[in-house]
Amino acid sequence: MRVLLSGVVGSTAYGLARPGSDVDRLGLFAAPTEEFHGLRRPTESVVRTAPDQTWHEAAKWCRLALAGNPTVTELVWLPSELYEVRTPLGDELIGLRERLLSARAVRDSYLGYATQQLRKLAGRDRTEPATLARAAKHARHLVRLVEQAVALHETGVLTIRLADPERVRELGERIAATPDLAEGLLADAVHRLDRPGALPQAPDEAAVESWLRRVRRAHLTPAQAA
Known part of the structure; x- marks a missing residue:
């Protein structure tokens, strides 16, 4: 997988972990762009256990984040020391984190x-x-x-x-x-x-769409990487 961003989430990130607690990892990856042009769409999620690890393909991650999924959203708000993979495209996504919210x-x-x-x-x-x-x-x-x-x-x-x-x-x-x-x-x-708050009524889907298109351009051929 071409992992763009990943880190340690869950109880470790929250400060609730104790000796023996599981260490959960979450990340997002980019499938090669050419795989979207065949009969079958590329794998959208990869889940492994022992240790617990979950990766979502970039488009699926964006859809989940735009819907406010708490687990997915935390990936772009982690303390810096909890990131294990950060690519330029991953850093761009972190820079868009406020625009994902509504x-x-x-x-x-x-x-x-x-x-x-x-x-x-x-x-x-x-x-x-x-x-x-x-x-x-x-x-x-x-x-x-x-x-x-x-x-x-x-x-x-x-x-x-x-x-x-x-x-x-x-x-x-x-x-x-x-x-x-x-x-x-x-x-x-x-x-x-229910009271007025700091969040917009709708996320900035155009900014997220633009980021995702940059991901697709960066992975047009198997030899290219982010």
């Missing part, structure tokens, strides 16, 4: 993911220690997603590294034991996200 996509996607985490919590048997530990992980993600969404909406900046990971961990454990505690958190987030 108020509606952030609201719908981040709160949608947080609500999914709450549903998972509500459906778990919390009497088993192992199950409770898993529930705590979902609860931490819920808290993180809600706080990131509100901050992103109000400031236009996505902060990956949590300011107080232990507070998020402790709150996650309380929510895991009593999922109803999350309802107030979500309600407050909905209220704040």
Whole structure:
């Protein structure tokens, strides 16, 4: 794969990792342009486990980012030390990160993911220690997603590294034991996200399209690279 940008994401990036935690990696790659002219489209995603690694083809990554996908979006907001591959085209994409955002996509996607985490919590048997530990992980993600969404909406900046990971961990454990505690958190987030914020109503698709066309021109033949 011609990887344009990749880095360490997940609990390590958030500051929630502990000894033994998985190290998750996310990246985007460019398929050779000529592969888009055959009967079958090139592979859009590559997922591997042990260790966990996910790469999305450039066009798919852009579509997911424009839709506000939290996991995909964080790739262009990582602290610099967490990047493992940075090419000139990858740096260009980082430079476009604000243009990928929109108020509606952030609201719908981040709160949608947080609500999914709450549903998972509500459906778990919390009497088993192992199950409770898993529930705590979902609860931490819920808290993180809600706080990131509100901050992103109000400031236009996505902060990956949590300011107080232990507070998020402790709150996650309380929510895991009593999922109803999350309802107030979500309600407050909905209220704040419904107010005017720093994000535009629509992303700058033209700028993203221009970047993607530069990617395609840079990979017209197998011998060329970004």
